[in-house]
Amino acid sequence: PVVADIHFDWRIALRCMDFPIAKIRINPGNIGAEWKVREVAVKAMDKGIPIRIGINGGSLPKDLAQKHDTVEAALKAAEREIEVLESMRFGDIVVSLKMNEPDEVIRANEAFAACYPYPMHLGVTEAGPLVAGIVRNTAALVPLLKKGIGATIRVSLSDSMEQEVIAGKEILGCTGKSARGVRIVSCPRCGRASFDTHAFTSRWMHRLYGIDVDISVAVMGCVVNGPGEARHADLGITGAGNSVLIFKHGEIIRKIDARDADTAFQEELEKLLKEKAK
Numbered sequence: 001p002v003v004a005d006i007h008f009d010w011r012i013a014l015r016c017m018d019f020p021i022a023k024i025r026i027n028p029g030n031i032g033a034e035w036k037v038r039e040v041a042v043k044a045m046d047k048g049i050p051i052r053i054g055i056n057g058g059s060l061p062k063d064l065a066q067k068h069d070t071v072e073a074a075l076k077a078a079e080r081e082i083e084v085l086e087s088m089r090f091g092d093i094v095v096s097l098k099m100n101e102p103d104e105v106i107r108a109n110e111a112f113a114a115c116y117p118y119p120m121h122l123g124v125t126e127a128g129p130l131v132a133g134i135v136r137n138t139a140a141l142v143p144l145l146k147k148g149i150g151a152t153i154r155v156s157l158s159d160s161m162e163q164e165v166i167a168g169k170e171i172l173g174c175t176g177k178s179a180r181g182v183r184i185v186s187c188p189r190c191g192r193a194s195f196d197t198h199a200f201t202s203r204w205m206h207r208l209y210g211i212d213v214d215i216s217v218a219v220m221g222c223v224v225n226g227p228g229e230a231r232h233a234d235l236g237i238t239g240a241g242n243s244v245l246i247f248k249h250g251e252i253i254r255k256i257d258a259r260d261a262d263t264a265f266q267e268e269l270e271k272l273l274k275e276k277a278k
């Protein structure tokens with residue numbers, strides 16, 4: 001589904017609704033006068049398109065930002081826009097309250113959810129590069145999702161869209177709301193490792209995250225502890241000197257030359273997926 005995300009010019013919002021979009025987002029901080037919001041709402045109502053009131057800590061309405069702290073200004077901005085839409089009997093509303101600080105995101109969304117029944121879209125705005133961004137998104141989104149707050153999420157990172165989707169799936173996984181897919185278990189750097197788990201995981205990560213079946217895959221560094229530590233994994237691989245062992249549910253099923261690791265893993269993965277499909 002396509003969500004049209006509109007800033008500044010309400011006429012673009014109107015034009016977008018000539019196309020089959022799933023939702024329209026307007027930013028109260030820059031969409032302008034109330035009559036413009038009303039024009040957007042009239043057309044959205046006519047077309048049956050939901051409106052997301054997308055509040056962003058970096059572009060709060062100036063009058064509110066001058067008088068209140070970020071969280072309070074964001075809540076008041078949402079409240080003001082909701083009043084306009086509700087006065088038109090427009091109820092197909094989604095709200096997002098995105099800030100850069102995880103703590104502010106949590107406070108704003110909790111406060112909003114306590115007062116309004118509207119579905120919420122969660123996110124941390126300008127969250128930063130990969131590692132910092134994932135940490136900030138996780139810190140903000142997991143507590144909210146665990147409280148049942150949030151209907152959709154967007155993990156924003158200064159990185160690729162693929163990484164954003166992977167991070168989003170993992171965050172949902174931490175809250176028990178995961179979409180279907182592969183759960184990867186893999187070893188850190190470790191003195192006992194005899195297999196380059198980092199390189200193998202990097203090579204396979206995108207293929208594995210593209211699988212739409214609930215399985216767990218373990219990439220373990222040593223034969224001493226690997227299969228045991230990852231006994232819950234559906235499929236695993238670990239090094240053993242110049243060889244590589246493939247294991248299933250903690251049981252070793254194949255021993256091959258390390259150079260054939262990827263080929264053997266691929267074969268066993270395909271077999272497993274066929275079994276799961278039955």
Ligand code: SF4
Pocket residue numbers: 187188190191192193194220221222223224225226229
């Ligand atoms: S399975 Fe082996 S390599 Fe991996 S963390 Fe445990 S001891 Fe280290």
